[in-house]
Amino acid sequence: MTEIPAVYFLARCRQLLSDRFAELGLELTPAEIRTGEPEIDADLAVPVFRLAKTVRKPPEELARHVAETLNLTGTPFTAISASGGYVNLKFQPCELARQVFEDYHGISPGLSGQTPERYGSFTFGTGKTIVIDYSSPNIAKPFSVGHLRSTVIGQALYNIYSFLGYRVIGDNHLGDWGTQFGKLLCAYEIWGDVAELSRSSTRHLLDLYIRFHQEAKEKPELERKAREWFRRLETGDPVARTRWQEFVRLSRQEFERVYQLLGVRFDHTLGESFYAPRLQSVIDRALRLGIARREKPPAPLTAGEETVSEQETVVLIPLDRVGIKVPLLLQKSDGTSLYATREIATAEYRIEQWHPEKILYVVGNEQEFYFKQFSAAMKLLGYDVPCIHVNFGLIRLPEGRLSTRAGRFILLEDVIHEAIERARAIIQGRDLPESEKEEIARRVGVGAIKYADLSQNRVKEVVFDWNRMLALDGDSGPYLQYAYTRTRSIMRKAGNLEIVDFHPETLVTPEELNLLKQIALFPDAVIAAAQNYEPHRIANRIYRLTREFSFFYDRIPVLNAPNPELKRSRLALVEMVGTVIRTGLKLLGIEVMERM
Numbered sequence: 001m002t003e004i005p006a007v008y009f010l011a012r013c014r015q016l017l018s019d020r021f022a023e024l025g026l027e028l029t030p031a032e033i034r035t036g037e038p039e040i041d042a043d044l045a046v047p048v049f050r051l052a053k054t055v056r057k058p059p060e061e062l063a064r065h066v067a068e069t070l071n072l073t074g075t076p077f078t079a080i081s082a083s084g085g086y087v088n089l090k091f092q093p094c095e096l097a098r099q100v101f102e103d104y105h106g107i108s109p110g111l112s113g114q115t116p117e118r119y120g121s122f123t124f125g126t127g128k129t130i131v132i133d134y135s136s137p138n139i140a141k142p143f144s145v146g147h148l149r150s151t152v153i154g155q156a157l158y159n160i161y162s163f164l165g166y167r168v169i170g171d172n173h174l175g176d177w178g179t180q181f182g183k184l185l186c187a188y189e190i191w192g193d194v195a196e197l198s199r200s201s202t203r204h205l206l207d208l209y210i211r212f213h214q215e216a217k218e219k220p221e222l223e224r225k226a227r228e229w230f231r232r233l234e235t236g237d238p239v240a241r242t243r244w245q246e247f248v249r250l251s252r253q254e255f256e257r258v259y260q261l262l263g264v265r266f267d268h269t270l271g272e273s274f275y276a277p278r279l280q281s282v283i284d285r286a287l288r289l290g291i292a293r294r295e296k297p298p299a300p301l302t303a304g305e306e307t308v309s310e311q312e313t314v315v316l317i318p319l320d321r322v323g324i325k326v327p328l329l330l331q332k333s334d335g336t337s338l339y340a341t342r343e344i345a346t347a348e349y350r351i352e353q354w355h356p357e358k359i360l361y362v363v364g365n366e367q368e369f370y371f372k373q374f375s376a377a378m379k380l381l382g383y384d385v386p387c388i389h390v391n392f393g394l395i396r397l398p399e400g401r402l403s404t405r406a407g408r409f410i411l412l413e414d415v416i417h418e419a420i421e422r423a424r425a426i427i428q429g430r431d432l433p434e435s436e437k438e439e440i441a442r443r444v445g446v447g448a449i450k451y452a453d454l455s456q457n458r459v460k461e462v463v464f465d466w467n468r469m470l471a472l473d474g475d476s477g478p479y480l481q482y483a484y485t486r487t488r489s490i491m492r493k494a495g496n497l498e499i500v501d502f503h504p505e506t507l508v509t510p511e512e513l514n515l516l517k518q519i520a521l522f523p524d525a526v527i528a529a530a531q532n533y534e535p536h537r538i539a540n541r542i543y544r545l546t547r548e549f550s551f552f553y554d555r556i557p558v559l560n561a562p563n564p565e566l567k568r569s570r571l572a573l574v575e576m577v578g579t580v581i582r583t584g585l586k587l588l589g590i591e592v593m594e595r596m
């Protein structure tokens with residue numbers, strides 16, 4: 001990512017510190033400075049091991065030397081000490097409070113005019129585009145929990161990059177093309193049932209698909225027929241097309257219901273079929289450039305669901321020269337295309353159309369090797385736009401506990417409805433109008449699912465645990481939503497006053513200062529989340545903030561503060577906390593409510 005301007009308090013501190021180190025002849029880069037590490041008794045810690053090498057001194061000695069000589073005048077730092085090979089610094093409480101408040105209200109120079117809702121946002125993405133490929137379920141198959149993860153992570157990254165000023169293009173790359181549709185059309189021709197299709201479409205299509213595979217084991221002519229059907233589809237045969245369109249329509253209806261519940265949207269839902277007219281030119285171009293070859297594969301080749309034997313003449317891109325043993329298959333002997341062919345056509349289209357800085361593919365770990373092949377092929381074809389696989393682990397389901405099992409798969413819609421039901425039970429006794437309860441239950445239930453996913457490192461697997469997910473007192477979505485409602489309730493009781501007079505010098509307790517530090521750390525979390533494609537950086541930060549808020553809430557009187565200045569300042573603090581929790585949750589795609 002490009003240079004990130006030092007607009008927020010902590011970044012300004014790092015810059016300042018690096019400048020002061022330069023005065024001592026030491027070249028410290030701001031990124032070396034550590035912040036927000038709970039195990040260190042410092043607000044900023046500078047490890048000097050690298051610097052010590054350059055000046056040929058023991059790190060302890062250099063740290064001591066810096067602590068004694070560093071000029072602190074005009075800085076927001078008060079105490080400085082050396083500890084081992086570290087230089088430790090603390091904030092002046094009043095400066096911390098003042099500067100965080102000014103950042104929040106858009107008073108600080110680099111942030112002038114920015115509204116509180118945009119605290120933690122950046123503008124350096126302005127003028128740049130990023131394409132995010134997410135969700136991307138397959139037509140005629142159930143929306144799986146894997147696709148749920150892609151949807152939730154993809155939407156969060158979408159929100160985060162928008163918050164940095166990027167133009168973000170979200171594209172739902174539906175799996176609506178490929179030989180499996182030949183199989184489906186073939187199966188439908190033989191065993192299809194119109195009534196069943198309209199009653200329970202995905203179920204029926206899945207049954208047909210499963211049946212095809214079972215029967216094809218004994219009747220190999222089915223495979224041939226299926227290939228013929230797909231060829232008909234690719235060449236625009238009207239019967240094949242009309243039926244296929246109906247499958248697509250029915251599946252999309254079901255997907256739409258899931259997206260509605262989740263509150264997810266896309267800029268485009270183009271799907272693989274959209275690129276059908278471009279496939280031949282992809283193949284021709286790759287051949288012309290000498291990147292692809294028409295030949296018999298050295299050994300039987302498996303690509304996704306496809307297998308070709310070493311007797312067939314196919315078009316493939318050999319990748320051994322970039323260290324990948326398995327070639328990428330572009331065209332089978334009967335002239336039909338593959339997932340990878342459509343992938344390249346898609347990427348070409350996105351690059352032509354939107355000129356992105358990079359393209360993110362939010363897809364599970366199981367396609368890791370395929371994406372290595374694909375991005376290597378893109379480079380060979382001369383495209384320099386990075387195609388980045390944002391991979392993730394599986395969701396593990398506690399057997400039997402996860403609601404309806406319809407056959408071999410879990411209906412995602414049932415999972416979401418169950419989360420909403422369980423959320424409803426939590427707020428059952430509350431004195432709120434029914435319609436409001438309904439909406440709160442949806443937000444809490446959906447928020448719980450999303451937070452459980454996004455609060456963990458995305459490459460790890462997620463264990464689906466209802467109790468943890470919905471706990472009001474743990475690291476959960478509902479816990480954060482609840483904390484937000486507490487901040488709102490304080491503000492309502494205070495008469496929602498405009499925070500005009502803030503007295504930074506009045507905030508001195510550890511509870512107050514810890515809150516301010518967490519708020520100060522928020523913009524860094526946004527950057528880290530974007531740079532590493534890791535929404536959990538934001539989740540973890542607002543969780544820490546929320547925990548600090550609980551300590552504060554239990555110990556520090558706000559509405560009954562001993563004097564009006566203090567009350568005003570604490571209210572301003574509570575307001576900032578609420579907004580930052582809300583912003584963080586919003587970036588994760590989680591909605592809040594005024595009360596619950």
Ligand code: ARG
Binds near residue numbers: 133137343
């Ligand atoms: N439909 C694919 C699947 O379910 C995921 C597509 C991901 N996006 C992509 N450009 N390959 O496996």
